[in-house]
Amino acid sequence: MTTTDTPTTDTPAKTTSPKSTRALARDRRRQSVARFWRQYRTHRAGLFGLASLALFVLLALLAPLLVGADVQSVTKAPGRPLEAPGGEFPLGTDKYGRTMLGLLIWGARFSLTVGFLAAALSVAIGTLIGITAGHYKGWYATVIMRVTDWFLVMPTLVLAIALASVLSRSIWTIILAIGVTTWPTTARLVRAQTLAVESRPYIERAKALGGGHTHIMTRHVLPNVMPLVLAQTTLVISSAVLTEATLAFLGLGDPTVTSWGGLLQDARDAGATTKWWYVVPPGIAIALVALSFTLCGRAVESVLNPRLGVSR
Structure with missing residues (x-):
């Protein structure tokens, strides 16, 4: 009697496929952001x-x-000129009868926009110059850093005033004037960090494996200097907001828009500097924004470099 063996099928064990490189990179970035936020909250x-x-x-x-x-309309002003704060106008009115509270809120759009865009331009220029000067070295680094030193010793506000005076009065002129005069500090910081990064062994391995200049700067140097760039950006924004307010107060801002510096200029032109509601609110707004960016920058710098020991 013959018996037939019943074939048995082995059920393959479920295996978890390894995560892709992109998924692992996303997980690392998510963990890094969560870790940064936990430390920042302290x-x-x-x-x-x-x-x-x-x-x-x-x-x-x-x-x-x-x-x-x-x-912002002068023809649709709801109040009397230079009316003191009251029930209808909590912060009074300006020389045209416009509500100061509304102008203060609307002015935040222009002042913050100039601060962010000017800081982005300044940090982009400084980062590009700093990384290339630290990577290529030689005569290029010597020439570009001497130019940087020249910009450092020149008064930033004077250069910004000169540019704003010869160009048309617009928001882009203000952004350009601030951006091209405030990049040297970022360039020197990024160059120093680039030199430190390029002295590490993995940079030599990348070069030995055939990594070109662009690959080294974008894939190895840039990610390592980005924390420093982020901290520097918050500080540059603070400086940009103050510089924009100064240029507007000197009459070099865009006359077609409402800004905090422009409100201070209007108060001076109207001879209403003794009217506190015309001067104090824009000044406090400028000071608070500059202080807030500075506090954020110091906190970010402390998280990214705990050895600084910034007070909490």
């Missing part, structure tokens, strides 16, 4: 600065809904 001053910035940005974004564009 800085009370940094949290205060972040909350203040979030409030100013929210007011700037919602300005058309909160006060409307007509608040």
